[in-house]
Amino acid sequence: MIPVQSIKGPDAESTDSLRWLYYLIEVERQAQIFNSEFQEAVKSGQDHRTDEAWCHLQSAMCAGIIVSRLVSFGQDPKPDGWPGSRGDARQKAKEAKKKRVAKLRNLLELPEDENFPIYQLGLLRNSLEHVDEWIDRALAEHPSAPASLSDWYLAGRYFVRSPESITKPEAVAGLRGFAPESGFAVFHTDEFDLFNVDLHMLKIRKKSREVQVVLLRTLKGRLLFGGGQLGGFEMALSRRVEGWAEERARLEAALPPAAPIDGRARLWLQVKE
Secondary structure (H helix, E strand, C coil), X not given: CCCCCCCECXXXXXXXXXXXXXXXXXXXXXXXHHHHHHHHHHHXXXXXXXHHHHHHHHHHHHHHHHHHHHHCCCCCCCCCCCCCCHHHHHHHHHHHHXXXXXXXXXXXXXXXXXXXXXXXXXXXXXXXXXXXXXXXXXHCCCCCCCCCCXXXXXXXXXXXXXXXXXXXXXXXXXXXXXXXXXXXXXXXXXXXXXXXXXXXXXXXXXXXXXXXXXXXXXXXXXXXXXXXXXXXXXXXXXXXXXXXXHHHHHHHHCCCCXXXXXXXXXXXXXXXX
């Protein structure tokens, strides 16, 4: 089943409601992904399953970034896809973003304080989506380069940071750590109270659903859906899944054992509480 959601009604009021309804559905969808994935991250972390916890946490944070981008101003949007010259396209994109953020904040009753935790998730793009750049910086030959890194781990009461960061503020301070019992996570130099973020996401979902009901009541007449054109796949699908599963199993079976990093290039520290 493929959803086709109307974004144009028979009058201006209905069209306006339909468009904001679409935004609200996306906000709720991404907030729900954050809530469910973060809950699984905490459960996995409490069971000391580091990789599994971080798989869920990374998924949660990506969804959180999308919510943040939908309701915060941040950087200027890209003009790609907008009609007109490059300058006109850039201006239209900026105006659309400004209108969207202001309206969604109003509909969802979000604060204007830019320190609001949901807005701050935008900082994650620097260390989560651009982790390749921080690794480059940490591994580069430079006087402030650290001697070791602590990354992708579960913490208790303390996060481990590179010793160099104490005396050299410009040094790499750390990468990714998560404390499931307290709900705190650190991404490079930014620390987040994710329990607090999770609760705010639930409040956003609640308000989004309430506003969606209100908007649906304003719709009048027959909504427009337009025509649709079905596109097919050129290749045969009869054994596509089976072929993929067989090849995947073959490649997984051929994986060599994990490299013996522990005890040689990586030590595990147990920090006493």
